[in-house]
Structures are given as structure tokens and as C-alpha cells.
Amino acid sequence: MNNILEIKNLNKSYKKFELKNINLTIPAGYIMGYVGQNGAGKTTTINMINHICKYKEGSIKVDGITYEENPVKYKESIAFVGDESFFYPSAKISVIRKTLKDFYPTFNEDKFNSFIKKYNLPEKQKIDYFSRGMKVKLMFAATFSRDSKLLILDEATNGLDPVVREELLNDLQEYIENGSRSILFSTHVLSDLEEIADYITFIDEGRILVSKPKDEMLEDYLLVKGEPGQITGENSKYLIGIDHKAYNFEALIKTEDAEKIGSGFVIEKPEISQIMLHSIKERRQHEKRN
Numbered sequence: 001m002n003n004i005l006e007i008k009n010l011n012k013s014y015k016k017f018e019l020k021n022i023n024l025t026i027p028a029g030y031i032m033g034y035v036g037q038n039g040a041g042k043t044t045t046i047n048m049i050n051h052i053c054k055y056k057e058g059s060i061k062v063d064g065i066t067y068e069e070n071p072v073k074y075k076e077s078i079a080f081v082g083d084e085s086f087f088y089p090s091a092k093i094s095v096i097r098k099t100l101k102d103f104y105p106t107f108n109e110d111k112f113n114s115f116i117k118k119y120n121l122p123e124k125q126k127i128d129y130f131s132r133g134m135k136v137k138l139m140f141a142a143t144f145s146r147d148s149k150l151l152i153l154d155e156a157t158n159g160l161d162p163v164v165r166e167e168l169l170n171d172l173q174e175y176i177e178n179g180s181r182s183i184l185f186s187t188h189v190l191s192d193l194e195e196i197a198d199y200i201t202f203i204d205e206g207r208i209l210v211s212k213p214k215d216e217m218l219e220d221y222l223l224v225k226g227e228p229g230q231i232t233g234e235n236s237k238y239l240i241g242i243d244h245k246a247y248n249f250e251a252l253i254k255t256e257d258a259e260k261i262g263s264g265f266v267i268e269k270p271e272i273s274q275i276m277l278h279s280i281k282e283r284r285q286h287e288k289r290n
């Protein structure tokens with residue numbers, strides 16, 4: 001199986017921020033959720049993949065090649081959808097169709113037309129008058145009509161209604177179905193990732209905390225709830241990222257440790273957002289202790 005994205009030992013320093021030793025791999029045919037708090041370093045990583053932002057240490061390969069090896073092929077292998085429309089506001093769909101045709105060798109006009117129809121986008125209206133959801137659909141119609149190997153999404157599904165969101169999530173899954181493409185999906189809407197991601201990577205303060213298959217991550221941890229008095233010197237070593245509330249606490253625990261903490265706790269299956277929250281809390285608490 002070939003890897004569509006391969007990042008090795010990537011480092012980048014700004015005055016007040018450091019992206020440190022980023023290693024990421026997405027095999028062909030898979031979706032990776034890239035998540036972390038505001039300012040964690042997601043967009044910085046994406047800008048380096050897109051080669052908007054330069055780096056001195058580490059390497060990035062997209063579909064087996066680095067930017068330096070073949071800049072045109074490298075750029076053609078990537079499609080990007082962010083949270084802002086990339087179309088000229090006074091253009092209509094006809095102008096966009098022609099621009100895409102001229103600019104992208106793999107652009108498939110029939111595919112584009114069928115997405116325009118499917119998403120019910122008006123041919124005769126200026127993009128300026130499109131709603132946010134319509135602009136997002138148009139960006140995806142343009143993207144799905146090219147044969148890019150790596151699709152990068154940076155908060156691309158922000159502000160969509162549940163029906164449009166569901167439709168797009170299905171289309172994203174279809175986009176990778178032929179097994180030759182992959183998606184790096186950065187979002188704060190973790191429920192989208194619960195639905196379609198195969199891998200989840202947490203980044204915190206410029207460092208990768210965890211990167212693994214989503215199902216493995218969801219099986220690896222359980223959520224523990226109890227009263228503060230139930231925490232002892234013995235069982236506290238198994239509790240990850242304890243969140244103390246007024247009358248109770250919540251923490252993560254490794255599934256294999258669940259029987260070691262004693263009885264009387266409420267134990268539930270966690271969501272990705274809860275695993276992220278407690279993992280980050282644990283890291284902060286660990287830093288404070290050392």
C-alpha cells in the first residue's frame with residue numbers, strides 16, 4: 001500500500017511558536033482527522049504541505065514525491081479547501097468552469113456539471129450572492145472534479161447545516177473510495193471525524209500527542225466518572241487528565257486498566273473530543289508536575 005502523505009521529522013520555528021518533530025503518514029484510500037486546540041499548529045503544518053510556508057528541517061512527500069523533485073506534479077497532486085471561498089466574487093459558474101478547465105489538467109467537466117446539478121447551484125448568479133453553504137458546495141464541486149491525490153480540508157465544513165454536512169461527508173467518502181486518494185481533514189467539529197475519519201492525529205502546542213486508527217483510539221480508552229473522595233493514591237495513577245468539577249470528577253482510563261481502579265465508578269465509552277480534552281489536560285498536568 002502506498003502512502004499519499006508522508007511527513008518525516010518536520011520542524012518549524014516562529015518567534016513564539018515551534019512545530020516540533022512532526023511525523024504523519026496517510027496511506028492511500030484513508031481519511032485522517034487532524035485536531036488540536038486553537039494555535040496548536042494545524043494550519044502551519046498544512047501551509048508547509050501546500051508549500052506556502054517554507055521549512056528547513058524534515059521532509060514532506062505527496063504521492064511519493066517532494067516539492068523539490070517535481071514542483072508542478074507535487075502541486076497538482078494536492079487540492080485544498082479552507083474556510084474562505086477561493087473564487088472571484090463577481091464570477092459566475094461559467095467563468096469558474098472555464099478557469100478550472102484551463103488551469104487543471106485533470107479537470108473533468110462532466111463531473112463538475114453533475115456536482116453543480118447535484119448541489120443545486122445556480123448557473124446564472126454571481127458567487128458574491130451565494131450563501132456560505134453554496135460557496136462551500138461550489139469549492140467541493142471544483143475539488144471533486146479534479147484527480148488530486150491528497151485533499152486537504154482546513155475548517156472547510158464550518159457553518160454548514162446538518163443536511164448539507166451529511167451530503168458532503170458522504171461525498172468525501174466517495175472521493176477516496178477508489179483507493180488512490182486520501183484526505184487530511186482539520187476541523188474543530190469532531191463529530192464529523194467520528195463519522196468519517198479512519199485515523200486521528202492530535203496536535204498540541206506544536207507536538208503530535210497521539211496518531212492512530214480512530215477505532216483503536218476509541219477502544220483504547222474509557223471515560224471514568226466519580227466523586228472526588230473515590231480518588232486514592234493507588235487508583236489515581238491510572239486516571240488520565242483528571243477534570244475536577246464541583247461535586248464530581250471525570251477522567252480517561254486505558255481500557256486495560258479499568259478493573260484496577262476499584263468499584264463504584266461510572267464507566268462509559270468516550271467520544272473523540274473527550275479523549276482529546278483529557279489527553280491535553282494530562283499533558284498540562286504532567287508539565288506542571290515536572
Ligand SMILES: Nc1ncnc2c1ncn2[C@@H]1O[C@H](COP(=O)(O)OP(=O)(O)OP(=O)(O)O)[C@@H](O)[C@H]1O
Nearest residue numbers: 014015016017036037038039040041042043044045
Ligand atoms: N507567519 C507566522 N509568523 C509567526 N507566528 C505564526 C505565523 N503563522 C502562525 N504563527 C503562530 O503559530 C501558531 C500556530 O498557528 P496555527 O495557525 O498553525 O494554529 P491552528 O492549530 O491552525 O489554530 P486554529 O485552530 O486557531 O486555526 C500560533 O501561535 C500562531 O500565532
